[in-house]
Amino acid sequence: MSRDELDHRVTNNTMLTCKQASQLISQSLDHPLSLSNRIQLRFHLFICDACSRFRKQLKQIGIALQRMRQLTENDDSITLPTKIKVRIIDWVASKHL
Amino acid sequence: MQNLNDWLNAHGDYLYRFALARLRDPHHAEDAVQETMLAAIKSDNFDGDSSARTWLTGILKHKIIDIQRKRLREQAVSDLVDLDASDTSMDDFFDKSGHWLEKPQILEMPDNALEQKQFLGVLGKCLDKLPAKLSALFLMRDVQEIDNENICKELNITPTNAWVMLYRARMGLRKCLEMNWITG
Structure with a gap:
């Protein structure tokens, strides 16, 4: 089922099921939804606590993943071990010379 | 090969952390740095305008995607x-x-x-x-x-x-x- 097909199928039903709503919530993180899907989703979220929680979870996970990436990038205690540096130099020399 | 030594000493840890933050697997991150060093040594398009770190990071980003692509291809x-x-x-x-x-x-x-x-x-x-x-x-x-x-x-x-x-x-x-x- 392609995204267009999903859009179509969803558009043909006025009310979203939670399963459809959760799919749209996930997709909305990756690209803008069509206007009709956006309206349907907003309405669904207005009346559905479970899907609102789901959306919040995904937001929390997104923020935490960024935080995790930054912590690793800035963690001075993580270093490339000397023996790996030596291995890299040997390997590159063997490929390049 | 002097460049290689200098790059690894000055930027190796930084590049490794950058790769590890994205790949999460230490061995994959080491491989990404290794491939970056080979590509850097082979290419001579470092223009000196950007810092060496910026230039190397640009190469590394591509190597990280190569490794992820390989990970996906390895799947049945x-x-x-x-x-x-x-x-x-x-x-x-x-x-x-x-x-x-x-x-x-x-x-x-x-x-x-x-x-x-x-x-x-x-x-x-x-x-x-x-x-x-x-x-x-x-x-x-x-x-x-x-x-x-x-x-x-x-x-x-x-x-x-x-x-x-x-x-x-x-x-x-x-x-x-x-x-x-x-x-x-």
Whole structure:
């Protein structure tokens, strides 16, 4: 089922099921939804606590993943071990010379 | 080869952390740095205008994607095929009429440094539990923030495959967090 097909199928039903709503919530993180899907989703979220929680979870996970990436990038205690540096130099020399 | 020594000493740790933050696997991160060094030595298009670190990081970004692509290709074709049967795989989460079987829980967010560290530890474990192909795609999208169009191009998958896989990854991750973290 392609995204267009999903859009179509969803558009043909006025009310979203939670399963459809959760799919749209996930997709909305990756690209803008069509206007009709956006309206349907907003309405669904207005009346559905479970899907609102789901959306919040995904937001929390997104923020935490960024935080995790930054912590690793800035963690001075993580270093490339000397023996790996030596291995890299040997390997590159063997490929390049 | 003097350059190589200098680069590794001045930027090796930085490049390694950059790769590790995106690939999560130390061996893959080492490989990414290694491939970057070979590409840097072979090319002589370092213009001196940008810093060496910026230039090397640009190369590294491509090497990271190469490694992720390889990770996805290593998956059996049959694993990828079943992704098209997108409607049967979510039976764990929804009943036949599309209602949640279990209402999503409220995740208590950490409010101090120690809890933060614990939370990220749990999140990391949950990430590592995802099937390799899902986590590779998920890291590209949600950690590296590469847009979907480029992911599909890089990995040679369809937009449908991409959204189904991302949806599954996010579903699995939130469920894993619910089971392993404090919920309200």
